[in-house]
Amino acid sequence: xxxxxxxxxxxxxxxxxxxxxxAALELSGNLDAKFGLIQARxxxxxxxxxxxxxxxxxxxxxxxxxxxVNADYATSQAGFHAKGHGLVDxxxxxxxxxxxxxxxxxxxxxxxxxxxxKAFNWGRGxxxxxxxxxxxxxDPQNPEQPQSGRLALALEYTKSLEGPAxxxxxxxxxxxxxxxxxxxxxxxxxxxxAVKGGALLWDTDIDLMGLDRGPxxxxxxxxxxxxxxxxxxxxxxYGALWAQAxxxxxxxxxxxxxxxxxxxxxxxxxxxxxxxxxxxxxxxxQPEPFGxxxxxxxxxxxxxxxxxxxxxxxxxxxxPFTNTEIIxxxxxxxxxxxxxxxxxxxxxxxxxxxxxxxx
Amino acid sequence: MKRVFxxxxxxGLSGWLIASPAADEIVKAVxxxxxxxxxxxxxxxINEEPNGKxxxxxxxxxxxxxxxxxxxxxxxxxxxxxxxxxxxxNMWLYIPNVNRPVRITSLQSVVGGVFNNADxxxxxxxxxxxxxxxxxxxTEQVLELKAKTSSVAxxxxxxxxxxxxxxxxxxxxRGASGMLIKTLEFKEDRDFGGGLLRPSVIETHxxxxxxxxxxxxxxxxxxxxxPDEAFTQQFMGRLxxxx
Numbered sequence: 001x002x003x004x005x006x007x008x009x010x011x012x013x014x015x016x017x018x019x020x021x022x023a024a025l026e027l028s029g030n031l032d033a034k035f036g037l038i039q040a041r042x043x044x045x046x047x048x049x050x051x052x053x054x055x056x057x058x059x060x061x062x063x064x065x066x067x068x069v070n071a072d073y074a075t076s077q078a079g080f081h082a083k084g085h086g087l088v089d090x091x092x093x094x095x096x097x098x099x100x101x102x103x104x105x106x107x108x109x110x111x112x113x114x115x116x117x118k119a120f121n122w123g124r125g126x127x128x129x130x131x132x133x134x135x136x137x138x139d140p141q142n143p144e145q146p147q148s149g150r151l152a153l154a155l156e157y158t159k160s161l162e163g164p165a166x167x168x169x170x171x172x173x174x175x176x177x178x179x180x181x182x183x184x185x186x187x188x189x190x191x192x193x194a195v196k197g198g199a200l201l202w203d204t205d206i207d208l209m210g211l212d213r214g215p216x217x218x219x220x221x222x223x224x225x226x227x228x229x230x231x232x233x234x235x236x237x238y239g240a241l242w243a244q245a246x247x248x249x250x251x252x253x254x255x256x257x258x259x260x261x262x263x264x265x266x267x268x269x270x271x272x273x274x275x276x277x278x279x280x281x282x283x284x285x286q287p288e289p290f291g292x293x294x295x296x297x298x299x300x301x302x303x304x305x306x307x308x309x310x311x312x313x314x315x316x317x318x319x320p321f322t323n324t325e326i327i328x329x330x331x332x333x334x335x336x337x338x339x340x341x342x343x344x345x346x347x348x349x350x351x352x353x354x355x356x357x358x359x
Numbered sequence: 360m361k362r363v364f365x366x367x368x369x370x371g372l373s374g375w376l377i378a379s380p381a382a383d384e385i386v387k388a389v390x391x392x393x394x395x396x397x398x399x400x401x402x403x404x405i406n407e408e409p410n411g412k413x414x415x416x417x418x419x420x421x422x423x424x425x426x427x428x429x430x431x432x433x434x435x436x437x438x439x440x441x442x443x444x445x446x447x448x449n450m451w452l453y454i455p456n457v458n459r460p461v462r463i464t465s466l467q468s469v470v471g472g473v474f475n476n477a478d479x480x481x482x483x484x485x486x487x488x489x490x491x492x493x494x495x496x497x498t499e500q501v502l503e504l505k506a507k508t509s510s511v512a513x514x515x516x517x518x519x520x521x522x523x524x525x526x527x528x529x530x531x532x533r534g535a536s537g538m539l540i541k542t543l544e545f546k547e548d549r550d551f552g553g554g555l556l557r558p559s560v561i562e563t564h565x566x567x568x569x570x571x572x573x574x575x576x577x578x579x580x581x582x583x584x585x586p587d588e589a590f591t592q593q594f595m596g597r598l599x600x601x602x
Contacts, residue, residue: 112597198592
């Protein structure tokens with residue numbers, strides 16, 4: 001952690017010496033202090049694998065500190081961006097990950113390039129993204145959590161249009177280094193390429209994407225999103241894995257986002273995974289119900305429609321002061337033995353997060 | 360008698376037809392007096408609770424032409440880096456951790472309080488409403504505005520405009536049923552330079568949020584030429600580069 005911060009300071013002081021007098025290194029982020037009370041499912045294989053070797057009485061507790069630190073330096077044409085994440089779960093041990101570290105070059109408003117470790121987020125779905133070919137894996141119960149990026153070289157072209165139907169076009173190309181490396185080197189033929197074309201056509205977001213990592217992994221996808229009315233948005237995705245010139249595996253998603261007159265937001269999605277499993281997802285959130293200021297309760301659930309197991313959580317967010325947030329986050333994982341959510345290591349958990357923002 | 364009725368109806372109709380274009384021109388003048396057609400602005404939003412507690416937000420706003428608007432949150436730290444983009448009737452929210460814009464509605468409130476996205480990301484009144492002159496006194500004109508489409512946040516507005524300088528003083532926002540949703544008051548005229556003299560404070564209150572008040576304070580606003588590509592989803596993460 002010290003070495004990383006020291007490197008940031010060096011880069012920052014060097015950057016401040018450059019010609020653009022108004023640019024400065026900006027640090028921002030948040031510290032999450034999390035306390036959890038957990039009822040484990042001691043008979044599950046996941047529990048036995050992770051915690052079974054040291055017999056522990058129930059319930060369990062977990063206390064972690066997770067700092068997220070962002071460093072951004074940007075002029076009108078070039079930038080440097082870093083996002084780090086730490087995990088402290090006991091007095092003697094701390095881990096630090098670099099979630100993102102990349103430079104950007106923007107010679108004009110139409111063109112932009114980036115090189116480094118960057119998190120991409122393709123798709124229009126909320127909890128699931130069948131077309132997220134180069135996305136990091138995300139927790140459907142917490143899709144807004146920062147994720148770790150991947151090494152990539154990207155070039156994007158954007159054009160705004162004044163047509164009655166077509167308002168904007170974009171094209172993004174991404175070069176991906178080989179996934180399998182030995183001492184930092186990999187086979188050149190294993191370099192991957194991904195491309196995403198986007199358009200705003202008849203007030204509809206339309207994205208077409210493709211990934212080529214060789215004959216075993218070629219993917220094509222389509223994502224759409226549109227407002228049907230002032231308070232209803234529809235979205236959908238379709239992604240297919242191609243092998244031997246025909247689709248071998250396909251996944252799809254359809255969902256909506258609805259806002260009612262009471263300011264309740266409902267998000268619901270149906271997801272068909274490439275493995276053949278079907279899921280349903282729903283989330284309700286209600287800012288400041290009954291006049292309870294700064295308080296936003298929500299409720300979400302994911303159901304495996306094949307085996308009937310589900311997970312449900314009800315994060316309750318309270319922001320009494322600027323730059324602080326308190327979240328009470330109960331979650332349950334229910335299902336018959338051998339089912340997806342019924343095999344989780346934890347049966348129930350009750351977390352309290354204290355979040356402090358800075359920057 | 361029938362002929363009298365027809366004549367009266369025709370006179371009334373012609374009167375309405377004469378008044379509407381004039382009323383529309385008043386609204387256009389109000390829009391031009393409030394802001395240049397393309398501009399950048401720094402604004403502060405203050406939400407005040409009945410107990411006196413306040414939450415403050417700062418935005419950087421870019422607007423171009425009739426229907427392009429982008430907004431970047433500068434503070435507090437919990438909101439910094441978030442951005443909203445409006446293109447006509449389409450609106451998106453960008454959260455830095457998510458790295459992707461998400462479609463939202465104009466009725467949503469990203470920061471809470473009485474103001475919602477439609478208020479913070481509002482287009483010119485003349486773009487979204489057609490107007491009639493309801494009444495006038497020596498000092499002001501009162502206009503009735505009707506939304507041109509059902510996608511506009513407020514179906515009806517009642518607008519008070521000072522005659523002397525065609526400056527907007529007050530707006531009542533109503534739903535389709537005529538129910539009062541909120542009232543905006545435009546105060547504390549200030550010279551922002553470049554020939555722009557306009558109210559620097561918009562105060563709002565709502566019968567739906569009794570005891571709560573919200574204010575938008577214009578700290579800086581100036582005409583600026585902005586490329587169209589700054590108003591695309593791909594640029595939302597880069598809006599800070601234009602400050």
